[in-house]
Amino acid sequence: MSKDKPSIPKGTRDFGPATVVKRNYIFSVIKRTFEKFGFLPLETPAMENLSVLTGKYGDEGDQLIFKILNSGDYASKITAQDLENGSKPLTPKISEKALRYDLTVPFARYVVMNRNEVAFPFKRYQIQPVWRADRPQRGRYREFYQCDADVVGTNSLLCETEIILMMDEVLSTLGLDDFTIKFNHRGLLAGIAEAIGANGREADLCVAIDKLDKIGQDAVNQELLQKGFTQEAITNLQPVLGLSGDVADLLPQLDTLLQNSDEGKRGLQDIRSMLSYLESLEVKQAKLQLDVTLARGLSYYTGCIFEVKVNNVQMGSISGGGRYDNLTGMFGLPGVSGVGFSFGVDRIFDVLEELNLFPEGSQTITQVLIANFDEASMRYSLPVLQALRTMGISTELYPDSTKLKKQMTYADQKQIPFVLLIGSEEMETSLLNLRNMRTGEQHRLSLTEIIDHLQTYFSA
Amino acid sequence: MSKDKPSIPKGTRDFGPATVVKRNYIFSVIKRTFEKFGFLPLETPAMENLSVLTGKYGDEGDQLIFKILNSGDYASKITAQDLENGSKPLTPKISEKALRYDLTVPFARYVVMNRNEVAFPFKRYQIQPVWRADRPQRGRYREFYQCDADVVGTNSLLCETEIILMMDEVLSTLGLDDFTIKFNHRGLLAGIAEAIGANGREADLCVAIDKLDKIGQDAVNQELLQKGFTQEAITNLQPVLGLSGDVADLLPQLDTLLQNSDEGKRGLQDIRSMLSYLESLEVKQAKLQLDVTLARGLSYYTGCIFEVKVNNVQMGSISGGGRYDNLTGMFGLPGVSGVGFSFGVDRIFDVLEELNLFPEGSQTITQVLIANFDEASMRYSLPVLQALRTMGISTELYPDSTKLKKQMTYADQKQIPFVLLIGSEEMETSLLNLRNMRTGEQHRLSLTEIIDHLQTYFSA
Numbered sequence: 001m002s003k004d005k006p007s008i009p010k011g012t013r014d015f016g017p018a019t020v021v022k023r024n025y026i027f028s029v030i031k032r033t034f035e036k037f038g039f040l041p042l043e044t045p046a047m048e049n050l051s052v053l054t055g056k057y058g059d060e061g062d063q064l065i066f067k068i069l070n071s072g073d074y075a076s077k078i079t080a081q082d083l084e085n086g087s088k089p090l091t092p093k094i095s096e097k098a099l100r101y102d103l104t105v106p107f108a109r110y111v112v113m114n115r116n117e118v119a120f121p122f123k124r125y126q127i128q129p130v131w132r133a134d135r136p137q138r139g140r141y142r143e144f145y146q147c148d149a150d151v152v153g154t155n156s157l158l159c160e161t162e163i164i165l166m167m168d169e170v171l172s173t174l175g176l177d178d179f180t181i182k183f184n185h186r187g188l189l190a191g192i193a194e195a196i197g198a199n200g201r202e203a204d205l206c207v208a209i210d211k212l213d214k215i216g217q218d219a220v221n222q223e224l225l226q227k228g229f230t231q232e233a234i235t236n237l238q239p240v241l242g243l244s245g246d247v248a249d250l251l252p253q254l255d256t257l258l259q260n261s262d263e264g265k266r267g268l269q270d271i272r273s274m275l276s277y278l279e280s281l282e283v284k285q286a287k288l289q290l291d292v293t294l295a296r297g298l299s300y301y302t303g304c305i306f307e308v309k310v311n312n313v314q315m316g317s318i319s320g321g322g323r324y325d326n327l328t329g330m331f332g333l334p335g336v337s338g339v340g341f342s343f344g345v346d347r348i349f350d351v352l353e354e355l356n357l358f359p360e361g362s363q364t365i366t367q368v369l370i371a372n373f374d375e376a377s378m379r380y381s382l383p384v385l386q387a388l389r390t391m392g393i394s395t396e397l398y399p400d401s402t403k404l405k406k407q408m409t410y411a412d413q414k415q416i417p418f419v420l421l422i423g424s425e426e427m428e429t430s431l432l433n434l435r436n437m438r439t440g441e442q443h444r445l446s447l448t449e450i451i452d453h454l455q456t457y458f459s460a
Numbered sequence: 461m462s463k464d465k466p467s468i469p470k471g472t473r474d475f476g477p478a479t480v481v482k483r484n485y486i487f488s489v490i491k492r493t494f495e496k497f498g499f500l501p502l503e504t505p506a507m508e509n510l511s512v513l514t515g516k517y518g519d520e521g522d523q524l525i526f527k528i529l530n531s532g533d534y535a536s537k538i539t540a541q542d543l544e545n546g547s548k549p550l551t552p553k554i555s556e557k558a559l560r561y562d563l564t565v566p567f568a569r570y571v572v573m574n575r576n577e578v579a580f581p582f583k584r585y586q587i588q589p590v591w592r593a594d595r596p597q598r599g600r601y602r603e604f605y606q607c608d609a610d611v612v613g614t615n616s617l618l619c620e621t622e623i624i625l626m627m628d629e630v631l632s633t634l635g636l637d638d639f640t641i642k643f644n645h646r647g648l649l650a651g652i653a654e655a656i657g658a659n660g661r662e663a664d665l666c667v668a669i670d671k672l673d674k675i676g677q678d679a680v681n682q683e684l685l686q687k688g689f690t691q692e693a694i695t696n697l698q699p700v701l702g703l704s705g706d707v708a709d710l711l712p713q714l715d716t717l718l719q720n721s722d723e724g725k726r727g728l729q730d731i732r733s734m735l736s737y738l739e740s741l742e743v744k745q746a747k748l749q750l751d752v753t754l755a756r757g758l759s760y761y762t763g764c765i766f767e768v769k770v771n772n773v774q775m776g777s778i779s780g781g782g783r784y785d786n787l788t789g790m791f792g793l794p795g796v797s798g799v800g801f802s803f804g805v806d807r808i809f810d811v812l813e814e815l816n817l818f819p820e821g822s823q824t825i826t827q828v829l830i831a832n833f834d835e836a837s838m839r840y841s842l843p844v845l846q847a848l849r850t851m852g853i854s855t856e857l858y859p860d861s862t863k864l865k866k867q868m869t870y871a872d873q874k875q876i877p878f879v880l881l882i883g884s885e886e887m888e889t890s891l892l893n894l895r896n897m898r899t900g901e902q903h904r905l906s907l908t909e910i911i912d913h914l915q916t917y918f919s920a
Contacts, residue, residue: 005572005791005792006509006512006569006572006573006791007509007512007573008504008505008508008509008569008573009505009507009508009509009556009557012505012506012507013505014502014503014504014505014570014573014574015502015503015504016502016570016574017500017501017502017584020500020501020502020503021500021501024501035825035826035854036849036852036853036854036855037849037854037856038825038826038829038854038855038856038874039825040477040480040481040825041477041480041481041484041825042474042475042476042477042480043474043475043480044468044474044475045468045469045472045473045474045603046472046506046559046589046591046603047469047472047526047591047602048468048469049466049467049468049469052466052467063531064531066507066528066529066531067528067529068526068527068528068529068559069526069527069529069551069554069555071523071524071526071593072547073546073547074547075542075543075545075546075547075550076546076547078538078543080540080543082535083535083538083540083543085535086533086535086536087532087533087534087535087536090535091529094529095529096469097469099506099528109466109468110474110476112465112466113466113467113468113474114474114476117476119869119870119873119874120870121859121860121870123856129506131506131507133531142507143505143506143507151859154859154860155860156859156860158838158857158859159859277839277842280839280842280843281842281843281845281846282846331465331466332465365495365498365499365500365501366498369498378618379737379740382737382740382741383740383741385741386625386741386742389496389497392496393496394495394496394497394498395496395498396497396498396583397618399581399611399614399616399618399619400581400614400615400616409579410579410580410581413579414498414500414579
């Protein structure tokens with residue numbers, strides 16, 4: 001057996017109890033919201049067949065997929081020629097499985113495999129880890145959770161509207177009160193390409209515009225020039241990049257700009273429908289902003305696109321999504337329109353920490369620790385322990401009769417709010433000593449009074 | 461892009477919504493119980509360094525670990541000589557990470573890495589998938605969840621007692637009323653080895669006895685003979701294998717049998733302590749049975765061992781565990797005693813299905829579907845949709861104005877218990893038509909009445 005100092009792989013994390021509890025708080029708010037909107041949970045295997053994943057994320061993505069070595073005598077499959085040809089062609093000979101890279105491709109695969117059993121429109125959510133062999137850096141991990149919700153099998157703009165509502169509900173429930181949901185439409189981007197005289201170049205336009213926040217307007221122009229956009233097109237684009245104001249100001253300007261583009265008009269119509277549905281609904285905290293420079297990198301979006309930014313916090317987008325028209329086409333099932341979005345849990349976690357928004361007491365698991373003075377006190381405590389648990393109060397009895405100080409430290413480390421002290425006097429009088437660890441107050445109470453007190457305290 | 465019919469790897473499973481909901485019901489009962497007993501959640505990465513896992517599960521286990529191919533140009537590390545030497549020595553040259561094989565080794569690794577921050581005794585639970593390259597067969601998967609709870613850093617037999625209570629609570633809460641918690645002690649097995657004249661051979665004795673249920677007494681004897689046990693020892697063993705009766709009958713017989721064995725007497729003392737704690741506590745449904753033939757294969761157990769069997773159901777054990785004295789020793793931290801156990805969720809799932817114990821309605825996610833007749837009905841429905849959700853009722857509005865029959869089928873497929881019908885008459889009168897999908901009853905009610913009705917219905 002190895003006696004080496006153990007470690008974990010680069011870019012992965014252990015989540016200790018305090019962190020798991022906070023993360024579960026975020027997951028539970030997201031899950032509760034998804035379910036309140038009628039989304040059903042799906043779970044797919046960590047491993048997918050390599051052929052299912054390959055070719056779905058571009059060449060760069062393919063490199064970042066973690067491949068699993070075949071079991072058995074894989075080495076006998078390798079020839080001297082293979083070694084000369086290098087790793088890329090060798091991989092499929094010694095690996096047929098890989099770790100999932102996102103939740104979207106497994107979802108598409110599931111829909112295609114189960115197309116006859118699934119109730120369409122299929123509203124599913126999925127909260128599972130994904131793995132990417134990216135270079136680890138601050139905030140970028142090789143294992144991280146995605147929280148996706150998608151509807152496939154309908155074109156209804158009610159779905160887009162509800163994405164805004166779910167983003168608003170999750171983030172409001174988590175206590176955020178200053179965040180902006182930016183939206184745009186791929187049709188507007190296509191229309192803008194037409195309008196500036198770069199018809200059909202919206203893909204390149206998107207990729208460049210998508211970097212506007214990161215690299216600035218000049219660098220974007222430079223990139224467009226390199227990609228073969230004419231100077232005239234770039235000049236025409238500048239006023240568009242500078243468009244500002246609220247959606248009521250922007251829409252008429254865009255009507256004019258995009259009057260000759262069918263795609264542009266489709267985008268404007270979709271946005272107007274979505275906004276008109278929203279008028280009958282209540283948005284709690286989100287600010288809404290039509291941002292014609294919002295592009296989102298993923299080329300499979302075809303309709304509305306979304307991104308959420310927390311204001312006054314240094315942090316990239318914490319949620320995003322959009323409509324796609326051909327997700328299942330990659331597996332031979334064309335014509336299934338869908339729309340989806342996801343939350344970035346690691347970023348939300350950091351925002352809640354920074355803004356101190358994790359609710360106090362949300363990390364409490366054990367509610368009462370019964371101190372262990374000696375064998376007699378321990379035996380006396382056993383029915384008390386059971387009575388508290390039966391009333392739904394999470395309780396533990398310290399397993400050893402060690403120094404009280406050590407037991408109190410244990411309660412502090414585990415953030416246990418109450419300690420019950422049962423010494424010889426308490427056993428005689430049946431009045432047990434309940435100590436509030438935050439205030440330091442102690443009261444002698446009967447077991448019934450203790451249960452009452454604790455139930456009131458924890459239901460508050 | 462591949463247009464092949466997609467599939468999932470052998471031995472893995474997609475969990476569709478109905479199954480996820482049922483599995484989550486089991487997980488939530490387990491989790492709630494662990495937390496009620498003061499266990500804190502831990503999550504470790506799916507990938508561990510290969511060196512952390514290798515050598516911990518025996519040669520056979522090492523073969524079953526899924527290894528991850530290194531990123532980058534791994535092929536250039538392979539020489540012609542490597543190909544001749546075969547897969548086993550090649551693997552560490554092209555793979556440095558692997559998927560976790562169980563939750564115990566990662567837990568030990570975590571404790572060692574965080575020994576200075578963890579509050580001892582450390583009570584942790586962990587519910588995560590593990591991966592094994594076993595040959596898939598009925599009931600055996602390559603990806604499956606383990607649900608472990610362990611306490612490390614104390615010798616107290618209160619921990620063993622609480623394992624019995626947790627097994628009892630989880631299974632009783634899930635509705636099982638006929639199951640047996642079998643227990644034994646490694647000291648008894650060591651004592652028996654001494655008593656039959658096979659001193660120090662308890663490891664081989666355990667491995668053989670462990671198969672008693674599967675292969676029968678004769679085959680066990682045969683195996684012991686092959687392993688070099690004397691015929692006399694085997695003859696001496698036979699009355700022990702046949703010991704029966706309840707624990708009150710067995711203990712005095714064992715006192716006599718093991719009177720010359722320190723290990724045996726330690727085992728009997730531990731069992732008596734555990735049982736005496738249990739006398740002050742209430743066991744709900746479990747039958748308890750001291751089974752001196754219970755061995756459990758894992759050689760790292762050193763004290764009490766446990767196994768749970770559901771009676772009158774064809775199914776192996778659904779829970780088990782025991783005390784170990786040197787789990788963290790494999791990573792250079794000796795002397796940390798611990799005790800732990802786990803639940804087999806796949807088996808519990810099958811038992812609950814067979815006994816029809818999943819609670820009715822536990823699969824309901826969407827509680828109300830609002831039918832979509834036309835654009836006017838849809839717009840009228842939006843504030844209704846929001847009002848229901850605000851009251852905590854999971855509600856969806858069918859996104860398209862399609863045939864009502866299709867919408868009703870959708871509600872049936874998703875097991876949605878209520879459909880709200882809002883046609884022109886309902887819009888005029890503000891009395892909405894609520895249909896109970898199970899009984900077929902329909903009532904025209906105001907929105908307030910509907911909310912009252914549904915809240916009463918779902919809180920029942």
